Amino acid sequence: MNAAEWKEKLSRVGESFSSAISGAAAGNIAEVELQFLGRKGELALLLRDLGSFTIEEKKELGRLGNELKARLVAALEARKAELGGGKSKAAAGLDLTLSGLPFPKGSLHPITQTIVRLSEAYLKLGFAMADGCHIEDDRHNFEALNFPPDHPARDMQDTFYVGVKDSSGKDMLLRTHTSPVQIRSMMAAPPPLRVFHPGRVFRSEAVDASHSFVFHQVEGLYVDRNVSMADLKWTVDAFIKDLFGSSAKVRFAPSYFPFVEPGAQVEISCVFCGGKADKCPVCKSTGWLEMLGAGMVHPNVLKACGHDPEKWSGFAFGAGVERFAMLLFGIKDMRMFYENDLRVWKQL
Ligand SMILES: [Zn+2]
Structure with missing residues (x-):
């Protein structure tokens, strides 16, 4: 075969492609593609014959072959588009009225949802959101909160130190509670103030069903003239009823935290057994x-922040977010919050 014959064959391939493509239906367009443009298609076979030509001829004929190939590909795509995709019978029969595949939208993590619910409850009571930092100095995390150096109360909170000293030469640490935000708020603005802060805290604890080295707390602080324990009780009661309904009951028992006096532990009637305590594993039947x-x-905390305890008084409270989330979502093991198993979250 000489060059002229090859060109003749090439133009015949072009012509027969043109008639094939114009008559092609959605069902057989793939066959046309294979016949002309496939690895063993008519064009590929012809290009393979170029091996026996001189270099000059190869250059010219190769260029013609590639030009035709480009035309064929463009014509094929245009025809496919005309036929509505046309790659297969299924595509040709595309039903645009069918509903699409579901697209998972996701949702907020249960801990975040709980923080939002707790925050909303306090915003309604006139509290403003406050913020703090994860890495704290000794003064904000302990000293100003009435934890003197070497006081045994510090042992209640196993602390992660970050290996950096603050300006007074004390070790910086990952905050062990959200209470430093009380100090930051009282130092930033004079009373009266009413602030609420949710956030992440860190303690060197072994992980089990009810402990983790990282968890979340919420913190509230109200400082004004003549704030009393009665204000605290009313506020906590209103908050618990907002969260768990009007039948929820609240009781206070004496407790110790260095930054409050008197201190109380707040208990609510079990939301699982309704306070009936009959063989209830959640409240241990109490x-x-x-x-x-x-x-x-x-008073020492107020003084540390530059406020006169004779003039101002206030209440503070704190709680674990995970504890509320476990009750609100019926989750029994705290570790589930951090494993992020979608099979669990999809049930909520
Ligand atoms: Zn119970």
Whole structure:
């Protein structure tokens, strides 16, 4: 075969492609593609014959072959588009009225949802949101909160130190509670103030069903003239009823936290057994659940923030978010919050 014959064959391939493609239906367009443009298609076979030509001829004929190939590909795509995709019988029979595949939208993590619910309850009571930092100095996390150096109360909170000293030469740490936000709020603005802060805290704890080295707390603080324990009780009661309904009951028991005096442990009637305490594993058949730590702001804390305890008084409370989330979502093991198993979250 000489060059002229090859060109003749090439133009015949082009012509027969043109008639094949114009008559092609959606069902056989793939066959046309294979016949002309496939690995063993007419064009490929012809291009393979170029091996026996001179270099000059190969250059010219190769260029013609590639030009035709480009035309064929473009014509094929145009025809497919005309036929509505046309790649297969299924595509040709595309039903645009069918509903689409579901697209998972996702949702907020249960801990975040719980924080939102707790925050909303306090925003309704006139509290403003406050913020703090995860890495704290000794002063904000302990000292100003009435934890003197070497005080045994510090042992209640196993602390992660970050290996950096603050300006007074003390070790910086990952905050062990959200209470430093009380100090930051009181130092930032004079009373009266009413602030609420949710956030992440860190303690060197072994992980089990009810402990983790990272967890979440919420913190509330109200400082004004003549704030009393009665204000604290009313506020906590209103908050618990907002969250668990008007039948939820609240009781206070004496407790100790260095930054409050008097301090109280707040218990609510068990939301699982309704306080009936009949063989209830959640409240261990006591009918009550420990939910918050609270109390009147210690005079030393007010003094540390530059406020006169004779003039101002306040209450503070704190609680674990995971504890509320476990009750709200019926989750028994705290570790589930961090494993993020979608099979669990999809049930909520
Ligand atoms: Zn119970």
